[in-house]
Amino acid sequence: MIEAGDVRKTFTVRERTGRLRRTRRRVSAVDGVSFTVAPGEFVGYLGPNGAGKSTTIKMLTGILTPTSGTIRVCGLDPSRQRTALARRLGVVFGHRTTLWWDLPLRDSLALVRRLYRVEAGAHRERLDELTALLDLGPFLATPVRQLSLGQRMRGDLAAALLHAPDLLVLDEPTIGLDVVSKATVRAFLERLNTERGTTILLTTHDLGDIERLCRRVMIVDHGRLAFDGSLDALRATAGSGRILVVELARPEPPVAVDGAAVERVEGPRQWLRLPGDANAASVVAALAARHEVRDIALREPDIEEIVARLYQGEIPYTAAH
Numbered sequence: 001m002i003e004a005g006d007v008r009k010t011f012t013v014r015e016r017t018g019r020l021r022r023t024r025r026r027v028s029a030v031d032g033v034s035f036t037v038a039p040g041e042f043v044g045y046l047g048p049n050g051a052g053k054s055t056t057i058k059m060l061t062g063i064l065t066p067t068s069g070t071i072r073v074c075g076l077d078p079s080r081q082r083t084a085l086a087r088r089l090g091v092v093f094g095h096r097t098t099l100w101w102d103l104p105l106r107d108s109l110a111l112v113r114r115l116y117r118v119e120a121g122a123h124r125e126r127l128d129e130l131t132a133l134l135d136l137g138p139f140l141a142t143p144v145r146q147l148s149l150g151q152r153m154r155g156d157l158a159a160a161l162l163h164a165p166d167l168l169v170l171d172e173p174t175i176g177l178d179v180v181s182k183a184t185v186r187a188f189l190e191r192l193n194t195e196r197g198t199t200i201l202l203t204t205h206d207l208g209d210i211e212r213l214c215r216r217v218m219i220v221d222h223g224r225l226a227f228d229g230s231l232d233a234l235r236a237t238a239g240s241g242r243i244l245v246v247e248l249a250r251p252e253p254p255v256a257v258d259g260a261a262v263e264r265v266e267g268p269r270q271w272l273r274l275p276g277d278a279n280a281a282s283v284v285a286a287l288a289a290r291h292e293v294r295d296i297a298l299r300e301p302d303i304e305e306i307v308a309r310l311y312q313g314e315i316p317y318t319a320a321h
């Protein structure tokens with residue numbers, strides 16, 4: 001569905017370096033990224049701010065042309081065959097709407113039908129289905145500018161899917177949504193993928209989206225693909241380990257136990273990181289033999305923490321392969 005081969009995008013930015021002087025600087029936004037996405041996959045595309053995610057998405061959707069490398073999306077070259085690709089592709093940017101601000105949602109969706117030249121019968125059927133799935137009924141007659149963010153996002157999803165695309169590309173579709181709206185959007189996307197077989201590429205900073213939806217995760221950092229694998233592989237990152245929180249009878253210097261490293265000390269509490277293969281029971285036994293332990297708790301690493309540590313360079317991406 002998507003094939004990207006050694007894709008690069010370089011921007012030239014002009015900078016003021018003195019009162020009258022300007023210099024040009026080259027920014028390598030995407031620096032040799034290669035991957036393929038098969039039909040029916042649901043892939044999360046992650047990365048810290050400025051890593052190159054939006055630039056990649058803009059190249060996949062034909063908005064930007066790569067400086068070098070090859071891209072095929074639905075068998076087409078996005079920058080050369082943008083119109084043909086638009087018929088096969090749906091795109092939703094969480095930050096902005098593609099709907100007409102002053103028109104009621106229903107009229108906006110009718111214009112989308114004309115844009116994509118969807119046959120009237122097929123449109124009605126599809127609109128009914130999307131209205132039911134996304135619960136659009138109560139606000140179809142409301143002008144887009146009066147919709148709440150969650151309602152507007154559901155309207156945008158409907159607009160992107162009215163022409164039944166094979167591939168849906170989402171850029172932060174749950175940004176700013178409350179927990180209930182997020183759950184609605186996530187449940188809808190899951191159904192779209194499993195029941196309709198729509199391939200989905202999802203860019204987000206919300207790791208809840210990723211955990212709930214994606215079987216595969218790609219992480220881009222400094223313009224390069226730093227990780228490409230399953231969510232389980234990411235969770236099992238060698239350096240991630242579990243955290244043992246120990247409450248001692250009194251404040252003590254960091255304890256010394258084989259197979260654990262003290263990460264934090266707060267009064268009588270100490271946080272020990274256990275490597276992936278460590279035996280928690282023997283660490284606890286060793287601790288109890290030498291210290292008066294009041295309480296212990298074992299925490300599994302959460303995905304948010306693992307990703308933060310990867311971004312900060314505390315664990316190498318290679319550990320996640």
Ligand SMILES: Nc1ncnc2c1ncn2[C@@H]1O[C@H](COP(=O)(O)OP(=O)(O)OP(=O)(O)O)[C@@H](O)[C@H]1O
Nearest residue numbers: 011013027029047048049050051052053054055056
């Ligand atoms: N039009 C542009 N001109 C110059 N530099 C750009 C342009 N677009 C992006 N960049 C630079 O390219 C790099 C990657 O930007 P990009 O927007 O792709 O990152 P991102 O991963 O989407 O970030 P975020 O999570 O903050 O949205 C950044 O250093 C950014 O400043």
